[in-house]
Amino acid sequence: MRYKFCPKCGGRLILNENRELSKPVCTSCGFIFYQNPTVGVMGILIRDGKVLLGKRRRGNFKGQWCFPGGHVEWDEDVYEAARREFVEETGLNINITAVYTVLSDYGSIHEQFRRLHNLEQQNAIIWFLVKEIDGKLVAGDDIEEVEFFSFSEVPILAFPTHEIVLKKLKDEHLIL
Ligand SMILES: [Zn+2]
Structure with a gap:
């Protein structure tokens, strides 16, 4: 509790x-x-076989990398949230082209990776494939650096779910 x-x-x-599930x-x-x-939204932008990641500016996972994204606000459409988070963190305006996958960042993910996402917070995360419209690539908000990586170049990622998605992209030949 x-x-x-x-x-x-x-x-x-x-x-x-x-009750069946005890609630306070x-x-x-x-x-x-x-x-x-809560609901999280992440954007997957691929350029020339490389995927865009951001380096976290603060918090427990400072200095580690992740896909651009964040939390859906109250009353905010999930697609709008994904576009807002993406432009805040990368400077790029995007179109969403497809839902790539959906993951829970708790439960079996924790057991599988033996490291925690965040005990205080549980998220269901929607991963979108996105295309750039315009804007200038520049890190913003909670992100201090943005860069495109091929699979073998990817630095330490902050979260197990992001590792799963990265591997899936590689396995499906969407990134090099
Ligand atoms: Zn009360």
Whole structure:
């Protein structure tokens, strides 16, 4: 249980064990605190067999690389979120051409890689294939450097899910 107090009234949360999946419930107002994974969106831009990655500027994974992307905001369309995150981090405006894959960054992924994405956060991530429209390639927001890599050139990646997608791109001959 990640939270102790009700976000609506400040009452104490307890776990309601009567339900199939136990969820925190407020002892004052009855509010059920749903704890669901959030939605992440990532863009895959390939140029001449190389894929665009960004180097993280801060946080626990500072200095490690990842695909450009981020979280979908409340009330934000997932495609719009992917375009917004991509231009914020890379300076490039993009069109989304296809959904490439969808992954959960918890559960079996953790067991398989034996390293954690983030215990405090669980995400369902949608990976989009994208095409450039315009803009100038320049790192922004939480990213300090952007660069295209072939598979063998890729530096240390921040997250297991990103490694899975990178390998899939290589296996399917989408990158060199
Ligand atoms: Zn409450």
